[in-house]
Amino acid sequence: MKKPALIIGSLIILVLVLSVVRIFISNQVSTSGVVLSAIQTEAASVKTENTILAEKLYTESALTNIDSEAENLGFVTPKSDFVLSGQVSVAFKQ
């Protein structure tokens, strides 16, 4: 008779302990929604900022933009190319 009572007692204690654990965890988790919401907002904001910066970067580094900037700064396309066709002597023997 003693053994079943021990098992039943243990089960009741286990149920009580698990209930307490559950209450504790629920209590911890219940406030995480607010944190989660803030994280989501932050993530969305960072993503938006990243996209806007990328847009600026791509616009600035576009060849069409560089070409017009170069023109504004006075750069011109060379009319002829200069090619080194052979090894240039460091000094000529007289």
Next chain:
Amino acid sequence: MTWRYRFAFLGIVFLFFLVVCRLFYWQVVKAQELSLIAQNQYGTTITLAPQRGEIRTSDNFPIVTNKISYLVFANPKDIVNAGETSSILSSVLGIDLASVSADLSLDKFWVPIASGVDLSTKQKLEKMDLQGVGFDSQYQRFYPEASMAAQLLGFVGKDDQGNDKGYFGLEGYYDRLLKGKTGLAIQVHDAFGRPILAQMNQATGETDGSSLVLSIDRSIQFLAEEKIKDGVEQYGATSGMVGIMDPKTGQILAMAAYPNFDPRDYQDYSEDLYRNPFISNLYEPGSTFKPLVMSSALDAKVVTPQTKCNICNGPVSVSGYDIHTWDDKYFPNTNMIDVIMHSDNTGMVFVAQKMGLDKMLNYLGKFGIGNTTGIDLQGEVSASLKPKNQWYAVDLATTAFGQGISITPIELLDATAAIANGGVMMEPHVVSAVEDSDGNTVGIPPKTIGSPISSGTAKAMTEIMINAVEKGEASWARLKGYRIAGKTGTASIPIQGHYDPTQTIASFVGFAPAEDPKFVMLVVLNRPTASIYGSETAAPIFFDIAKSLLGYYGIPPEGD
């Protein structure tokens, strides 16, 4: 008393049956509808619109990407002073005041006012703190290089359901890959509307679109666009185009046309400009077709470079038609090298007659003439070759010098690339790799589609084309110190059954450096007015671009 028990029992059974029926109705018949209502009570179903994939040039620069824009909406029931709000929205957003006023007077909780609004405009409106006006972020296509490669890229419009859909070019061809998959997510929240961690997002199926990495070299594309625009304006042409390809891999390095359109405002342009003329326009190639026919004849061993033309001392009569040379100069007993150098039509008739129809059709087929090339762009067309029984002697003769046959520029470019690549023909391709939303990249390997001629024939033909550049009518424009193989073309345009001698399609096709080609290029000008000849219009554009390309690849000139 027994009947009373039975009556009560049957009554209970009947009531129980009614309960079962009702449960069946709720749990089976109306299950889906109720499930949705329940979901809306404990959570919010969000449609997750995938981001469309980027299109990047070979240097990984996104020539097409996405940018954030805003949808401005209003709740008319929340607006205090509708007149003032309408006036502000109208002036800041640049839309009609009557239209905004009409929207704000609607008996609705949500009305869209304007979409595609940029960040600065949104911030301007936010500062005004207009009650009842809100913003929703959305993605739209962004083109950092503006209209560069517009006809190659295509554009994104809407389908019947109002969803984004790619049209023309790469956006059209790779639409399924680029658009990704729309997903659904349920945001479960508590009684106060705060998200619950346990079942935050039950997202299903959302996948961002894959990105395309092109073989297009941004610098070469920019150069080609500038040069063809300048060329069209300088020579008074109605339009022009240029295609540049790596003959060893079939990868397209640049493909430009002028005039083109701005994909951001494609609605403002004529629909004729949406098509990529390099793959969608059929034309008679004229003399640029001669290298294909001559190399076929050399490969079939019906002529050698030294074979003498015995009908080249004057106009050739075929089936009652007199075939002249372009300048009415004739070279008796000219050889095949000089036939190409002088762009001699009578010499090409001699070659065609030596080949005969069977061999001609066989080789044209091998060069892919009459078929689409398989380039990965939406809108490629081809004109099938006539059935053999509909060919007359004069058709065979005129085809030899590129008249009476219609091809697309990409067909000619790809066929010429086979000569440049030692007789091996590659499938032209614009996309070199596809990168999925997780960053996994799958390369698209070069694809060989045939060997129309032997490497020996290709080598001989290359030498003939080098000779044409150095001694032919375009020799004045050639680049000294480089061995470039090429051929001019001046094709009359067929109008109402006859050729108009004053309107031509001027072109030049070639490759460089001839021994180890880095590129093969075709320049086409439509109806140039400064001169009708390819040697005086398309050829200088070709050599101008070639000069820059050779410098770009770091290939110095050698000798004269």
